[in-house]
Amino acid sequence: MKRALPLLLLAAACSLRAPRTSQVAPCSSTSQCDRTDVCFLGECRPPASNLSVVRVEVRPPDNSPFGVMQASNIDLHVSVLNDFALQPPLAASGSVSQAPDAPTGAVTPVPGATITFTEHAPAIPDRVEQIAAQTDSSGAFTARLPQGIWDVLVQPPLQLPPFRPAALDTAAPALQLVLPKVSSLVRVSGAVDSSDGGVLAGASVTAVDVQGDPLSAPALTQEDGGYSLLLPPGSTSYLLQVGPPPNVDAGMAAEAFDPLPVYDELTPTAAGVTIALPPEVVMSGQVLDSSNAPVAAARVYARSDGMPWNLARSTTAGGDGSYTLSLRAGTYVVEAAPSSAASAPGVSGELPVTLSADTTQNFTCPPKVRHFGLVITPDGHTTAANYQVTATRLADKLLTTRTGFTTATGLDGIYHVIADPGQYRFEVVPPPEAGLPRKIVQFDLSAIEPGETALPTIEISPPLSVVGTVCGKPGGGKCGTQDAPVPGATVSFFSVDASGAHGIFLGSALTDASGHYKAVVPDVAQPGP
Secondary structure, three states: OOOOOOOOOOOOOOOOOOOOOOOOOEOOOHHHOOOOOEEEOOEEEOOOOOOOEEEEEEEOOOOOOOOOEEEEEEEOOOOOEOOEEEOOOEEEEEEEEEOOOOOOOOOEEOOOOEEEEEEOOOOOOOOOOEEEEEOOOOOEEEEEEOOOEEEEEEEOOOOOOOEOOOOEEOOOOOOEEEEOOHHHOEEEEEEEEEOOOOEOOOOEEEEEOOOOOEOOOOEEOOOOOEEEEEEOOOOOOOEEEEEOOOOOOOOOOOHHHOOOOEEEEEOOEOOEEEEOOOOEEEEEEEEEEOOOOEOOOOEEEEEEOOOOOEOEEEEEOOOOOEEEEEEEOEEEEEEEEOOOOOOOOOOOOOEEEEEOOOEEOOEEEOOOEEEEEEEEOOOOOEOOOOOEEEEEEOOOOOOOOOEOEEOOOOOOOEEEEEEOOEEEEEEEEOOHHHOOOOEEEEEEEOOOOOOEEEOOOEEOOOEEEEEEEEEEOOOOOOOOOOOEEOOOOEEEEEEEOOOOOOEEEEEEEEOOOOOEEEEEEEOOOOOOO
16 A cells, blocks of 8 residues: 655654653742743643744624724743733724815815725734725725734725725824725726737726736727726826636636636737737537546536636536536646545546537546544654544646545544545544644545555644633733633634745634633644744
């Protein structure tokens, strides 16, 4: 049997060490503990052996008068005792109005505008807090913003361009947002033509900057392919994004040009743009299982790959497994996905295809794979029953969030999984009474042998109890004896992967009636550079 190598997601270069064997000592003050330990709720708590700097998110219950907070650089090598003081959010009341064109005119309220506040520098890179509000008939809006700095985006109605004022600091908020006067906006116009000499009517056209952020509201091309856009004042350069109308499934554009790819970065001329619209082609065929029986109701996906445009289409196979997809000539990745039921065949896997004319493409879906594995404790003993195991297939270019069918561990520490072939993220969650952290590993599930085959043993990491108190303190700072505890708050701990782009969930806990929490996280080495 080919061995699958587990990858600890906490770190690509991560080392586990033997768990600490010393017993927790009772105490009434930190002075009674060892030099590096602290006293919390009558027990001496030693610092981390391997886990050092973590990030923290504290989210109060929905009815709390306090706001969400994130904190970085919490060093558990120094202490596992960390208190967090929440602050009331800013009850933001503001307005959106339009500057007058006339020098002596009054500003005009802008109803129906959407204001989006995005956390400017989140401590956990991929847990970005975002809050939206909308103006009423008088142009007013309200929002509750946790204390900090927020990027602001105003999306007015009609054809006005997005407005991005300076970042908002809740310590000195400026919430009277005034859009630039219409006469100062830069109007650009042109036409969208196709390389075969036709015009492209009914397509969406948006001006974007070099980062791909919109500079204009989208506009639909007219019968002659013409468009007109309004850009922010002072705009001198822009790119065009051309594609299907907004709020319509990918590829569903004007009938004459169905399917229409999305062209992300087109440099306009004074006359507009000419897009190289490839000829329409049809991909059709059947979805079959390993015995060549048709697979009814399977989803068939296609996404362009390596082309100067983007096109994604999908369809459902009929009762005889047959399907048809309208595409454009080019290179694609395609895949068939039957039902996720344990008795259904597995996904076909990604296939590269080059389409220059109508093409027959059949898919063969193999049986789902069957595996079992053993979970052991940090000291090498077999775990008890009811360790919950989930297996999530890592996203490929076409499929996301496929999960395997798993069982919890039995009395022998064994679990079972039935899944599509592919790369999987396994997460083992011990029962609360075990006092152990969750464990995340990665396995390659492949059908290399018939029947049920063994996976590598999963060893739970050494536990580390991180403790403290969450309080509500209007002025911020550390919790004091006079500050109100915040019960029911969720305190979540994260590490950051080696790329620095993704937070890795380590563990969480709810605060009790006294605002105390105790979270069990894995005491393992941090990611390498």
